[in-house]
Amino acid sequence: MASTESSYTRWETLKDEEITVSDVQDTLALANDDLWVAAACVDRFVSDEVVQRSLIELGINRTSTAIERCKEVLLLSSRAPGSSDAVNKPKELLSAYFAETPEDAQLCHIRTALLARLDRLNSFAEIYRELLARKRDEEDNLGIDEEWEDDPWKEEGEASIIAHAASPVQPRVPLQDFLTEDILDMACFYASQECFDAVRTLLTYHRSCLWPYRFTILESIPCHSNPSDYRDFLPSYDAATDKELASPLHRWRTEEDWVESVEVQAALSQIKLPAEFEALHPSAVNAATQELQLLSAQQLTTWYQKRVDQVISSTGMLDIALSLVQHGGSLGILDLDELGEDLSLMTRLVYDIPRAWAQDDEDWTLVRWRNMEPSQVVGAYLAHSTADTVAKDISRLIMPYLFVLESRSERAGQPDPDLPDRLLHNYVLGAPLDIVAAIIEASKRTLLPPQRVIKNDEDVARLALACLYGSNSITEWMTMSRIFECLPAWEIGPSPEDEADEADATIVSLGEFVTPSTAHPQCGPTDLLFFFKPLPVTSLSRALDILDVHLESGEIFARWNVPAPLRWFLQSAGNVTEQRAWANRMARRTGAAADKLREMEDWELLLDDMLKLCGKNESGVPSAFGLLTAEEVSSIFFSGLLSSGRFDIAKDLIHSKHGKLTLEASKIEDLCLAASREFYDNASSANYKVGDMKLAYDCLDVPAPSQQLTKERDFIEATSRLSSFNIMSRPGIPILPIEIRLTKDRLSLISRVLSSNADAYKHTQVMLDLLHKLGFRDDVVAEVKTFAMVSDAALQAEDFTRAFDTNQKMIDVVFKLRSAITSSGSDDQRLREASEVCWLSCFQLGRHPDFPNVEQKLTLMGRALELCPADKLNDILIPWRRMEQEDLEVRKDRLADHSPRPKPATTKPVSSLQSRLNNLHVPTTPLLNAEDAAALAGRAFSRVASNFPFRVSGRERSESREGQTRSGSRDESHRRLDGEDVSQQASRVLQRGIGWLLGADDES
Structure with a gap:
């Protein structure tokens, strides 16, 4: 008895962590009270598995007697008379027994808890064994050898790995917690930690508790976990029941203990136990409130779809989502085919094309994928393809996708067999030319059909034509040639004329089709494919022949630095103006690229190419300049050569015996004149020793000399001479050569020289030379007008001597002209125009009041009267008579002073004038009524001078000076003459003057 009491006392003083197996066997087992021992076993939780197992086994063993008594009660009840009702009601019998014997009820309750704890302990042991096995596998993979653990030569990092591997394995959940915590929480915890062996163990041996919450456990698994690791407990489909497949039931104990039966548990549940006994039983999942349900096929599919969406949205790991779908498919889940196809295609996009994921700002999700058009998917697949990889990418990425699309359309009952070709063709039409070339090369007829990207030859030709003529590229001629070399060549025999005409008409209509308009600004490859689609093979073959010519022409254009897109050759096929413009551009653009045309051989090559472009190929297809003749092309070439300034090469080509430049001399002269005038018009300086003016001057030396060339050369020299006089177009801006050429009346240029240079009038011969070079070499009227302008300039400078001399030269020219015309007996308008200019100029100078030489003035007035x-x-006559009166008064003054009588200055003019007046029928009635004769003469001069190319100035100044002189230096009679009323004196003065000229007495 004392030993038993000491056992109780010693056990109660032991702490949980101090309990050993010996303590259980030598101390607790010695106690006689089964209830106390069982309660002591269920009350203790230790971290050592062996000790805990010994406690559980001891507690179960000490409850066995109570179980036997309960069974004996039931057995006795069944044998007693009238026991038929008792057999059918074991629950009531046990309830009554437990009410009478609460100790046995408590022992049954403890037994139930210990049995459940034993199952958990077995699960813990299994989980721990699997953890040890995994640890050993990891150590084997690391290649750790225990013999080398103390190797001093191991590096620090390797030593730390070994130390970690050699450390004892710690379970994720301590044994005490494992036995006491809610088993669902533990299952979810293990799932979240990816301890799938532990989850599998719990779901296998504790199915009755965890099955209703299997999806809660699955949702605790991280989305990034590989479904292959937890495939065993993924939900599967049972085709026989059309529901979820239930997992088989496994137990640690092959047979259910009597106390775990439904009847016993029901009886125990009706017995009110102390609170401490309620706490002894670990809180298990309340399975009684959960109805065991199996999901339908649609519910299973929905769960997998949601799980996939969750994986993609949270991690973006498409491979994990695809693996989940694949496992679901292997487990019989329905309607996952399309989802699997989408995920498979998406994984190809994301993982097979790394840059598609790295360079995309938006995440790839199922929603984004399903909202994309098929053409967008194709573009995304090939967005990062290069010319070297595009053919392989189409085979491994695009073809599977197109096959999926075709299969889906068939499954949907809307078959579209043209869908794959249409999507692929649309991509080709929008791809760069290098990509197109790679695809066409992978579609050659020489390849086997399975190896070809585009298997139909006609489709290849149509796509190539649409891409080439729809491209704006002017540099990728090598790529275009690569495309052409891969195109099919059909062996088509001589076609009927109507088919050939139809093909040519198709090309003409194609040229109109690609020409921009307001309704159709630009024709792209897609539009062109629509045009080429209905063409038969004969038309396609003809189109390829034309493409060959256009490619050759395009390469020639590019070689001479005037590239054009291929569509230009279609647009200009019937436009001679456009062809001529491009030929000029070709000839002149090369002039700017002088580094490519340095020698005569280079220009000859250019001429050869230009002449080649105006011919036709073997099939009769005209080239780029097919509407131009060889002569016109040669003329354009020669103009371009002249525009480059290489006149030495131009001369060599003209005189070359074997040259291809066959132009007539007159044509060459016209071209040189045109080039010279172009240089002239573009010149910024008029000096013909430098710049464009020098080119304009030197260009005239290329052809043989002619009168027209000499005239043009003189004009250039005149322009240079004019610039030396600093003529201004506007204040501060020198006149440009183009302004000189555009001057309608070039005599005005001489007037501007005289008006802008004070001493220019002193160089009469220079002005005449300038006049001749301006194109008036044999123009007497222009020469007379030039003398008049020089005289006027001298008059304004009050250089009366030079003015008089110039007038004398002008008079000589006029009389010489009159003699020539008189001898020929013709009436020449030139004489009348020259005479009018001459008499007006003489009259202007002769009536000038500041001209001191009366004799010269009378001479000029006499010439004016004569002409x-x-x-x-x-x-x-009025001013002439006035000057004559003044001359008489001067003579009288000299006679009064006994001065020598001067020789009459008017002898010659009077005799000449008298002879002329005798032949005139001068009216006796006065012609002047109310105007001064001098004013009339001045107005007449103004009228004639208004037709001059120069401004007659100085008259107002001369008249004002004349008035001043008369008021201050003339005698009284002269003043009276000026003061008389014009209306009373005009007639008398005119009659007296004429009478004097006729020899009448002065007093009459």
């Missing part, structure tokens, strides 16, 4: 028209005689 003027008859109706102007009265206008000149």
